[in-house]
Amino acid sequence: MTEQARVGLIMGSRSDWPTMESAATMLDELGVPYETRVVSAHRTPALLTQYASEAADRGLKVIIAGAGGAAHLPGMIAAHTLLPVLGVPVQSRTLNGLDSLLSIVQMPGGVPVGTLAIGKAGARNAGIMAAQILGLEDSGIQGNLEAFRQKQTQDVLDNPDPSAG
Numbered sequence: 001m002t003e004q005a006r007v008g009l010i011m012g013s014r015s016d017w018p019t020m021e022s023a024a025t026m027l028d029e030l031g032v033p034y035e036t037r038v039v040s041a042h043r044t045p046a047l048l049t050q051y052a053s054e055a056a057d058r059g060l061k062v063i064i065a066g067a068g069g070a071a072h073l074p075g076m077i078a079a080h081t082l083l084p085v086l087g088v089p090v091q092s093r094t095l096n097g098l099d100s101l102l103s104i105v106q107m108p109g110g111v112p113v114g115t116l117a118i119g120k121a122g123a124r125n126a127g128i129m130a131a132q133i134l135g136l137e138d139s140g141i142q143g144n145l146e147a148f149r150q151k152q153t154q155d156v157l158d159n160p161d162p163s164a165g
């Protein structure tokens with residue numbers, strides 16, 4: 001049986017997957033069950049409304065939404081749910097992701113989107129942050145986060161010389 005998804009990992013297009021895959025990798029590593037879907041603010045607006053409106057009742061606790069260009073997906077999802085929404089600006093071809101960042105980060109007061117960095121680092125951090133939110137009430141995920149952080153620190157300490165292979 002597949003475990004109940006607790007994070008909705010959505011994106012505006014299949015073309016966002018190479019970026020958003022970094023969030024999926026972190027959720028896998030931290031033991032957080034999730035689902036992945038393409039939900040487009042502009043191409044499938046009715047699906048967006050349905051997805052956001054039903055998310056909490058389906059057992060999701062956090063939504064990670066990645067989009068590029070006129071990146072309205074995270075904000076519109078946030079407008080339809082009280083779940084925390086983490087927005088990932090995908091690096092666009094034409095404006096390098098600055099367009100995506102500004103589209104996501106400048107939400108009006110009252111409807112927050114937690115906006116991460118442009119590109120894969122932002123997607124990776126969105127996965128970690130979703131785990132941190134869930135870890136507040138899940139000791140298994142919290143333990144995975146502690147182990148991840150310790151390993152990350154140890155890797156740096158074990159390799160102090162940047163000129164060595």
Ligand code: RP5
Nearest residue numbers: 012013015016067068069090
């Ligand atoms: C946005 O438009 C998507 O999030 C994607 O980043 C961008 C381009 O989409 P495609 O034209 O590659 O499908 O909605």
